Amino acid sequence: MTAPPHGAHPSGPGRGLPDTQQGMRRRNLARVMHTVRAEGPLSRATVASRIGLTRAAVSTLVDELIRAGLLEELGPERPGRVGRPGSALAVSGQGPAGIGAEIGVDHLAVCAVDLRGVVRARAVRHGTNRGRPPRPVLAELTALVGEVVAEAERSGLRPAGLAVAVPGLVGRDARTVVRAPNLGWHDTDLAPHLPDGMPLTVDNEANFGALAELWLGDGALHEFLHVSAEIGIGGAVVVEGRLLRGTHGFAGELGHVPVRPEGPPCACGGRGCLEQYAGEEAVLRAAGLAPGENGVEVLAERAAQGDKGVRRALRDAGIALGIALTGAVNLLDPEAVVLGGALAALAPWLVPSLERELAERTAGPACTVSVSRLGSEGPLLGAAHSVVRAVLDDPAALSGRA
Amino acid sequence: MTAPPHGAHPSGPGRGLPDTQQGMRRRNLARVMHTVRAEGPLSRATVASRIGLTRAAVSTLVDELIRAGLLEELGPERPGRVGRPGSALAVSGQGPAGIGAEIGVDHLAVCAVDLRGVVRARAVRHGTNRGRPPRPVLAELTALVGEVVAEAERSGLRPAGLAVAVPGLVGRDARTVVRAPNLGWHDTDLAPHLPDGMPLTVDNEANFGALAELWLGDGALHEFLHVSAEIGIGGAVVVEGRLLRGTHGFAGELGHVPVRPEGPPCACGGRGCLEQYAGEEAVLRAAGLAPGENGVEVLAERAAQGDKGVRRALRDAGIALGIALTGAVNLLDPEAVVLGGALAALAPWLVPSLERELAERTAGPACTVSVSRLGSEGPLLGAAHSVVRAVLDDPAALSGRA
Numbered sequence: 001m002t003a004p005p006h007g008a009h010p011s012g013p014g015r016g017l018p019d020t021q022q023g024m025r026r027r028n029l030a031r032v033m034h035t036v037r038a039e040g041p042l043s044r045a046t047v048a049s050r051i052g053l054t055r056a057a058v059s060t061l062v063d064e065l066i067r068a069g070l071l072e073e074l075g076p077e078r079p080g081r082v083g084r085p086g087s088a089l090a091v092s093g094q095g096p097a098g099i100g101a102e103i104g105v106d107h108l109a110v111c112a113v114d115l116r117g118v119v120r121a122r123a124v125r126h127g128t129n130r131g132r133p134p135r136p137v138l139a140e141l142t143a144l145v146g147e148v149v150a151e152a153e154r155s156g157l158r159p160a161g162l163a164v165a166v167p168g169l170v171g172r173d174a175r176t177v178v179r180a181p182n183l184g185w186h187d188t189d190l191a192p193h194l195p196d197g198m199p200l201t202v203d204n205e206a207n208f209g210a211l212a213e214l215w216l217g218d219g220a221l222h223e224f225l226h227v228s229a230e231i232g233i234g235g236a237v238v239v240e241g242r243l244l245r246g247t248h249g250f251a252g253e254l255g256h257v258p259v260r261p262e263g264p265p266c267a268c269g270g271r272g273c274l275e276q277y278a279g280e281e282a283v284l285r286a287a288g289l290a291p292g293e294n295g296v297e298v299l300a301e302r303a304a305q306g307d308k309g310v311r312r313a314l315r316d317a318g319i320a321l322g323i324a325l326t327g328a329v330n331l332l333d334p335e336a337v338v339l340g341g342a343l344a345a346l347a348p349w350l351v352p353s354l355e356r357e358l359a360e361r362t363a364g365p366a367c368t369v370s371v372s373r374l375g376s377e378g379p380l381l382g383a384a385h386s387v388v389r390a391v392l393d394d395p396a397a398l399s400g401r402a
Numbered sequence: 403m404t405a406p407p408h409g410a411h412p413s414g415p416g417r418g419l420p421d422t423q424q425g426m427r428r429r430n431l432a433r434v435m436h437t438v439r440a441e442g443p444l445s446r447a448t449v450a451s452r453i454g455l456t457r458a459a460v461s462t463l464v465d466e467l468i469r470a471g472l473l474e475e476l477g478p479e480r481p482g483r484v485g486r487p488g489s490a491l492a493v494s495g496q497g498p499a500g501i502g503a504e505i506g507v508d509h510l511a512v513c514a515v516d517l518r519g520v521v522r523a524r525a526v527r528h529g530t531n532r533g534r535p536p537r538p539v540l541a542e543l544t545a546l547v548g549e550v551v552a553e554a555e556r557s558g559l560r561p562a563g564l565a566v567a568v569p570g571l572v573g574r575d576a577r578t579v580v581r582a583p584n585l586g587w588h589d590t591d592l593a594p595h596l597p598d599g600m601p602l603t604v605d606n607e608a609n610f611g612a613l614a615e616l617w618l619g620d621g622a623l624h625e626f627l628h629v630s631a632e633i634g635i636g637g638a639v640v641v642e643g644r645l646l647r648g649t650h651g652f653a654g655e656l657g658h659v660p661v662r663p664e665g666p667p668c669a670c671g672g673r674g675c676l677e678q679y680a681g682e683e684a685v686l687r688a689a690g691l692a693p694g695e696n697g698v699e700v701l702a703e704r705a706a707q708g709d710k711g712v713r714r715a716l717r718d719a720g721i722a723l724g725i726a727l728t729g730a731v732n733l734l735d736p737e738a739v740v741l742g743g744a745l746a747a748l749a750p751w752l753v754p755s756l757e758r759e760l761a762e763r764t765a766g767p768a769c770t771v772s773v774s775r776l777g778s779e780g781p782l783l784g785a786a787h788s789v790v791r792a793v794l795d796d797p798a799a800l801s802g803r804a
Contacts, residue, residue: 020454020455023768024426039450040419050423050618053422068748072674129453144620223648223649234731237733237734239641239646244646244734245639245735246625246734247735247736247737248735249627249735250733250735251733251734252735253732253735254732254733256728256763256764256765256785257729257732257733258725258728258729258763259663259729260663261661261725268763268765269763269764269765270728270762270763270764270765271761271763282492286687323660323663324729326658326659326660326672327659327660327726327730327733328733329727330655330656330659331637331639331649331653331655331656331659331729331730331733331734332639332646332648332653332733333526333647333648333649333652333653333654333655334648334649335649360671360672361658361660361670361671361672361673362658362671362672363658363670363671363672381747
């Protein structure tokens with residue numbers, strides 16, 4: 001067998017399928033949705049010129065999307081102009097919604113996002129999940145999902161799918177938590193304990209955080225390494241606008257990159273891993289503080305107050321991050337490293353030493369280090385938006401005419 | 403701006419173009435070529451069933467490919483069967499050829515490969531290029547290319563392009579050597595000094611080595627890290643059957659991943675980089691040998707003879723490779739690490755300590771370490787095959803009817 005002819009296969013919908021009229025129609029429906037979403041409201045004629053199809057072809061596609069409730073007509077566009085006014089098209093605010101959920105070590109959260117990207121419903125429950133078995137946690141999450149779905153439905157939305165962010169490694173089946181050490185879960189299939197009746201996707205919180213940055217971030221970045229932290233350190237790699245998943249779905253595990261090969265032993269079996277220097281517990285310990293809930297908030301507060309021990313511990317964590325990121329930047333040559341999740345809150349004290357270390361150790365063009373403005377909201381928003389993106393990427397699958 | 407709707411764009415030919423009949427035709431031409439190349443000789447009917455198009459549609463495509471000299475008819479297929487025999491199709495052995503070239507530190511090489519993947523002509527010149535300016539080296543290479551092209555043309559082939567492998571970083575323009583420390587070249591545009599009249603692509607030797615492994619290797623691997631060495635250490639990352647290039651084209655730089663952050667200073671400006679432990683000069687030094695030409699051959703020979711100092715030096719280099727690869731495996735989650743280039747010759751003495759280090763430090767599923775059977779031929783073959791692949795991936799571009 002030779003490798004698949006990657007030059008010849010369309011990616012996304014229709015991938016691996018023959019390049020038929022049907023596949024072309026599906027991809028063009030997606031193009032119309034993305035164009036209106038990105039630039040709308042737009043007339044049919046403008047959409048046609050943007051995507052390089054005839055006005056007639058676009059009208060047929062638009063009619064199908066309106067019937068499916070994915071686009072809506074807003075009425076005449078720019079009525080002052082000469083000629084018959086085109087009716088402006090917009091992505092529907094009453095159509096499908098993405099339901100995102102997050103299982104955090106210290107909280108549960110659920111939200112509903114419409115096709116326009118607006119958060120339309122939201123529910124949160126605070127309290128630790130550390131060491132709790134999956135069943136009661138997932139029962140609580142199911143109740144929160146029920147609340148959010150009910151609220152979304154009251155405002156005219158139809159849930160199109162549920163995506164759940166977890167602080168751990170998820171199998172390529174996108175439903176089994178292989179290992180989530182900070183919850184104490186392993187090899188747990190979440191599907192039987194979550195609402196049925198809508199498509200389910202489970203993924204690592206760092207992956208969803210990176211996707212949120214890709215879709216909602218300031219930077220228009222397409223190639224970056226996203227580094228986040230809750231208790232452990234999460235990483236995710238985006239290449240050419242797509243998440244790098246790896247053979248087992250485990251790519252992006254920055255927390256266990258060796259920083260000092262003879263350093264302290266790590267729970268992973270290695271020694272001197274990044275988490276031993278920049279993980280929450282390690283930083284608390286280096287600052288002379290006891291581990292506990294809300295460790296990041298405590299560190300940020302004390303650092304802001306000028307606590308020398310905390311500032312030193314964060315500076316050293318920045319150095320360790322810089323060493324681990326030097327290797328990652330050499331391997332991936334990204335446009336930027338983005339600090340998200342809890343790391344965003346600690347950035348003022350981590351970034352100077354991190355940037356210095358990276359600049360001293362890398363010969364090539366400088367790699368920007370930036371701080372996500374999504375902060376700890378990233379994974380939840382990324383989860384909800386992943387469902388919305390799936391609708392935009394293959395609207396025909398939802399309208400039942402695939 | 404939102405990210406491009408990656409679910410909606412075909413990759414390769416037609417990428418970014420509207421999904422038109424024309425783009426579909428080009429992709430289907432590529433599908434026919436790849437199918438016949440991988441499984442041929444095949445009848446039109448078999449091709450049609452493989453790619454899911456009608457017999458009539460495939461016949462039109464095949465006729466175009468025969469007229470362009472890319473496919474040829476071999477005569478009746480399986481004449482014993484009932485019904486009118488179909489004529490078997492094969493990829494042409496007289497059509498376009500890929501010209502591959504390699505600028506090594508110690509040699510120059512050029513070859514011609516036909517669409518069937520057969521090497522049809524070859525020329526090599528031994529002798530060091532270290533410290534020589536680009537102009538005379540490229541004049542010699544041009545002369546070798548001329549010899550190989552003449553020989554290929556005598557056997558009925560038409561050169562479709564020239565691809566040149568260099569031991570250094572190449573810009574995204576695919577013609578400028580940004581930095582090749584072991585030649586002493588930097589910011590050198592190779593195009594003015596190489597034969598014109600055919601499309602030129604310049605790339606890093608590690609990238610071409612990885613592509614050769616992808617296309618010609620034993621393993622049917624689609625996600626791997628390819629590690630090679632000539633004087634420095636080269637790396638290249640293949641994800642989902644495609645080379646990961648990075649923002650500046652520099653992805654895969656394994657040689658400057660920090661192994662011991664307080665280790666010896668490196669020419670790159672960092673400290674304790676992998677090259678300081680596993681590069682050719684470092685290993686020779688650790689074994690008490692002077693640096694010189696053919697260092698790898700000397701090391702392999704002495705290790706085979708049981709030289710304890712050399713074996714110890716190679717074992718320690720394997721440990722350093724294992725530490726650097728632990729980080730890479732954590733980030734990329736590849737199916738395998740493949741040792742190619744000069745490293746293949748040293749594998750018996752490097753691999754045991756490398757594998758042990760990697761196994762002890764990584765918690766996840768084991769990552770296979772394998773040795774390329776292409777060895778030091780990889781970059782040259784990868785270069786020539788990259789031209790052949792470009793023809794297979796978009797035959798219409800060559801037949802002038804794109």
